[in-house]
Amino acid sequence: MEPELHIKRTLEEDTSNLDQNEVKKVFNRPTHEREYTTILVSNLPKSVNQGKIRKLFSDCGRIRYIDIVDTLDGSSRFAKIEFYSHDESLAALTKTHKRMGYNEITVEHLEDCTLWLTNFPPDYDVKQLKQLINSIDVIVLSVRLPSKRFNSNRRFAYVDVTKRSDASKCVEELNGREIDGYNLVVKLSNPLEKTKRTDAASLERREVFIRNLNPEFTSETEIRSHLNSFGEIESVHIPKHHSTELHNSCAFVTFVTKENAAKSLELNSTTWNDRNISVTIADKKSYLDRQYVKDLMSRRGGKDVNGIVTLFPIGDKVSKEQIRHFLSGKGCTTDINDIENIYLVTDHQGVIVKFKDAKLSAECILKVQGQRFYNKVLSCGTLNDLRNFREHPKDVKKNDSNPKEALTKPKHIISVETKKSDPSSKQPMSNDDFRKMFLGK
Known part of the structure; x- marks a missing residue:
């Protein structure tokens, strides 16, 4: 039964009993903002589950998400509940001091408890981010990663904790911590303040990408010294590689102005430390990657597909580094240069891996086929396999116990089965056909 929806009050009614700061929050809040539609329920019994929580709050409004976690000592549970509107979350506050089993619960808005994290190692996933925060005795309610559908290089996360003091503790103890060569950035998320995008330098064409650097001489000091003549440098980032036999290196250099970045392109195809280096504007890579993928997926048995493997199904929040780490763990690579590139094809629920050999x-197909990756059984094959996986969703029946099998099943098998079960078939089955089917005669 659908829950009764509450009539939305006018803004004047909503703000009549609020002080000036609270009024400012209400007037400035976005149309949909988790800060104003999410509640935290504390002191829930250990036996609680999503069904029981939905039943308790069913008369408050429409529930979007529920996350349940244990307390540090395991004696009770927390629940984070996100509603569709602010009014629905206000109605949920009336449940505070209600009893569930022997526990008297507390219900409050989840405010000032969201962290914004970035610059963690590229292969980090939700589990590792949770472990990182749990290591300082802070409970994590949820971790939200961005979709990489339109930008495969996005790397940040929103993390919800249970109280403001824990959020402050995370900032104090984790911000600036070095993890595998990356200095972690942890800040309190404020929905009323717009933070400058982390990819702003690329969008403003102030960032250049330098390739084929000599790893023996690749350091921030060396790079700054070599490029300072083109203008003031804002930052230098040298991706950390785990291979001990690294033959070349690369770096991202951000200038204060795009004019300075443009000047530095004079170094392209010049020799530095006995290497012919490449210097390009960094923001073009994503565009070129998309064009290359588009070209590959539109081909039908064309050339230039040697060394290409596709993996599917893979979600749109998986990063290239997580895929690279997975393939390395399965013995598909022994050197960082074995993989020429990885392309995320999120609209086809897969990735394209281009090997140099x-x-x-x-070998990758043999080692990866049927392996589990983030709770999904992977298929590994050709570009055509990836196209077919996405091009025939109509072949998945609503009552199919294994939709993945139907998606990857050869087309001729699907068509035969459909024909047999289709009541509108032009050739209805005879009595002899039924005898053969049920009696084997």
């Missing part, structure tokens, strides 16, 4: 791509 076609032999490695063949």
Whole structure:
């Protein structure tokens, strides 16, 4: 039964009993903002589940998400409940001091408890981010990663904790901490303050990408010294590689102005430390990647596909580094240069992996096929396999116990089964056909 929806009050009614700061929050809040539609329920019994929580709050409004976690000592549970509107979350506050089992629960808005994290290692996932915060005795309610559908290089996360003091503790103890060569950035998330995008330098064409650097001489000091003549440098980032036999390196250099970045392109195809280096504007790579993927997916048995392997299904929040780490763990690579590139194809629920050696791509299929990756059983094959996986969703029946099997099943098998079960078939089954089917005669 659908829950009764509450009539939305006017803004004047909502703000009549609020002080000036609270009124400012209400007038400035976005149309949908988790800060104003999310509640925290404390002291829930250990036996509580999503069904029981939905039943308790069913008369408050429409529930969008529920996250349940244990307290540090395991004696009770927390629940984070996100509603569709602010009014619905206000109605949920009336449940405070209600009893669930022997526990008297507390219900309050989840405010000032959201963290914004970035610059963690590229292969970090939700589990590792939770472990990082749990390591300082802070409970994590949820971790939200961005979709990489339109930008495969996005790397940040929103993390909800249970109280403001814990959020402050995370900032104090984790901000600036070095993890695998990356200095972690942890800030309190404020929905009323717009933070400058982390990819602003790329969008403003102030960032250049330098390739084929000599790893023996690749350091921030060396790079700044070599490029300072083109203008003031804002930052230098040298991606950390885990291979001990690294033959070349790369770096991202951000200038204060785009004019200075443009000047530095004079270094492209010049020799530095006995290497012919490449210097390009960094923001073009995403565009070029998309064009390359578009070209590949539109081909039908064309050339230039040697060494290419596709993996599917893979969600749109998985990063390239997580895929690279997975393939390395399965023995598909022994050197960082074995994989030429990884392309996320989120609209086809998969990725394209381009190996430098076609032999490695063949070995990858054998080693990865049927392996589990983030709770999904992977299929590994050709570009055509990836196209077919996405192009025939109509072949998945609503009552199919294994939709993945139907998606990857050869087309001729699907068509035969459909024909047999389709009541509108032009050739209805005879009595002899039924005898053969049920009696084997």
